[in-house]
Structures are given as structure tokens and as C-alpha cells.
Amino acid sequence: MINMIKARDNLSVSEKTVLDYLVKNRTALKDLSVESIAKNAFTSPATVVRMCKKLGYEGFKEFKIDFILANTEIVIPSNAEYKDVILVKDKSENIGRSAIENDIRALEDTLRLYSEKKVQKAAEMIMNSRKIFLFAKGSSYLVCKDFEMKLRRIDKMCTAQQDLHEHSIDAAFLDERDIVILISNSGDTPEVIEAALQARENNVKIISIVSAGKTTLGDLSTVVLYTSALEGDFRSAAMTSRTSQMAVIDALYSHCAYYNIERSISKLEKTYKIFKKFKTK
Numbered sequence: 001m002i003n004m005i006k007a008r009d010n011l012s013v014s015e016k017t018v019l020d021y022l023v024k025n026r027t028a029l030k031d032l033s034v035e036s037i038a039k040n041a042f043t044s045p046a047t048v049v050r051m052c053k054k055l056g057y058e059g060f061k062e063f064k065i066d067f068i069l070a071n072t073e074i075v076i077p078s079n080a081e082y083k084d085v086i087l088v089k090d091k092s093e094n095i096g097r098s099a100i101e102n103d104i105r106a107l108e109d110t111l112r113l114y115s116e117k118k119v120q121k122a123a124e125m126i127m128n129s130r131k132i133f134l135f136a137k138g139s140s141y142l143v144c145k146d147f148e149m150k151l152r153r154i155d156k157m158c159t160a161q162q163d164l165h166e167h168s169i170d171a172a173f174l175d176e177r178d179i180v181i182l183i184s185n186s187g188d189t190p191e192v193i194e195a196a197l198q199a200r201e202n203n204v205k206i207i208s209i210v211s212a213g214k215t216t217l218g219d220l221s222t223v224v225l226y227t228s229a230l231e232g233d234f235r236s237a238a239m240t241s242r243t244s245q246m247a248v249i250d251a252l253y254s255h256c257a258y259y260n261i262e263r264s265i266s267k268l269e270k271t272y273k274i275f276k277k278f279k280t281k
Contacts, residue, residue: 015051106240109228123255130177132158140183143245155267176203185241187215196220
């Protein structure tokens with residue numbers, strides 16, 4: 001991110017006023033539009049966009065995402081007992097066992113963070129929604145895809161995406177009747193934050209699954225479901241975060257299925273019959 005203090009000297013008086021306003025009100029930026037910023041800074045929308053470009057951004061949207069992430073205080077839970085088995089130089093005889101133990105520990109920590117009321121609320125939002133879109137990047141997308149398949153088996157149609165362009169197209173047609181489910185281990189993935197901002201602009205409710213701690217995605221969400229992930233940045237593709245996310249997804253799906261259990265059983269039986277029919281051919 002550009003050093004805004006140094007770049008400030010290259011701005012005009014009105015552009016400096018805009019930047020100073022944003023710095024002073026940085027916690028509220030996620031809810032501000034170009035027009036509202038211009039009004040509050042007593043300038044024009046064109047000045048706001050011009051300031052963003054002088055700071056090196058293509059436009060206001062890119063500036064907003066970068067600015068929000070730069071001002072996020074991230075709290076990462078620590079676990080002194082955790083051993084990063086992938087980074088151990090000398091392979092031990094119990095490296096496989098250690099991996100499983102780490103998964104178990106992550107699940108135990110996730111269970112301590114678990115809130116039945118929040119999961120039930122999220123399930124009710126999902127089952128009463130018109131459209132459901134799931135979005136994540138990297139290996140978190142696999143969790144989205146798993147939840148998509150689960151919901152479709154009880155005839156709750158949804159779409160899991162990992163391409164921001166495709167998601168943006170669909171997001172343009174969402175409104176307060178719809179749900180966006182966003183999954184990010186860090187809670188600060190730029191593309192996921194952009195998807196959350198798009199949802200908020202259309203008054204779409206957001207359910208997020210993130211690691212415990214204060215995150216940008218959590219602040220943008222309607223309901224936040226927390227997980228525990230033991231690995232650090234060097235193990236971003238490791239098992240523990242995905243194991244925790246999948247556990248929360250299973251809990252959420254259970255509540256969705258039991259929201260109307262008779263209907264769910266009927267849909268699952270129909271799904272089973274279709275699978276069995278094609279399997280015998």
C-alpha cells in the first residue's frame with residue numbers, strides 16, 4: 001500500500017481535505033460511498049476519485065478495499081502447544097499423528113467458540129432467502145463447494161463461486177431477500193472484502209465464517225461464525241483451518257435440514273433414488 005503520508009503532499013487542498021476526512025472516519029469507510037464522502041468533505045465526487053488516482057489506485061473501489069484492510073487490527077489467537085509439523089526440518093516418526101492431533105485441537109477450540117444461537121439464526125436466514133451465493137478464494141472455496149452440494153440435496157439452490165468477476169455479475173441482481181455466505185480464514189482476503197462491500201451496497205445479508213479475532217469481514221457481516229485455525233502464514237493451505245470450517249458448515253447444514261425436517265427427508269430420499277437409478281445403469 002502507498003505511504004499516504006508522503007503522497008499527501010502531491011494532493012490539492014480539496015483532495016487533502018478528503019483524505020483527512022477518511023483518516024478521521026476510517027472505521028466508518030465501509031459504509032461510505034463516493035457521494036457521501038464528497039458531501040461530508042464539502043467537495044465533489046470527482047475530487048474523491050481524483051484523489052484515489054493520485055494515490056495510485058484505479059478508482060475509489062480499489063482505494064476503499066486497500067484502505068479498510070490497512071486500518072484493520074488483526075488479533076490472532078495463540079496456542080503454545082501447537083507444533084507446525086510441516087515446518088519441522090527433521091521428519092519425526094509421528095508426523096502423521098501430529099497432523100491429526102492438530103486437527104483435533106483445532107476442532108476443540110472451534111467448539112469452544114461455537115454459538116448454537118448464531119448458527120440457528122444463520123440457518124433461518126438461509127432457509128428463508130430467495131437466492132444464496134457462496135464465495136471464497138483458494139482452498140476455502142472447497143468448503144463453499146461442499147456446502148453448495150449439501151444444500152442442493154435438500155432442494156435449496158445456491159451457487160459457490162471463486163471468481164470475483166462472476167460473483168460481481170450475480171451480486172448486481174441481489175437484494176435484501178438474498179444471502180451471501182463468505183468464507184475466509186484470515187477474514188481480510190481483498191477479493192472477499194470486495195464481495196462483502198458489494199453485498200452491503202445492495203442491502204444483502206452476509207454470513208461469514210472466519211478465524212477468531214477482529215477481522216474486516218467480521219465487521220461487515222450480519223452473522224459471524226468463528227473457527228479456530230492453528231497454522232500460521234506458512235501453512236495457509238494446511239488442514240486445520242479447513243477442518244474447522246467444514247465442522248462449522250456441517251453444524252450449519254444440520255440446522256438448515258432440521259428447519260423443515262419432513263421436507264428435507266423427502267428431498268434427500270428423492271436425491272438418493274436418483275443416485276441409485278443412475279448407479280445401477
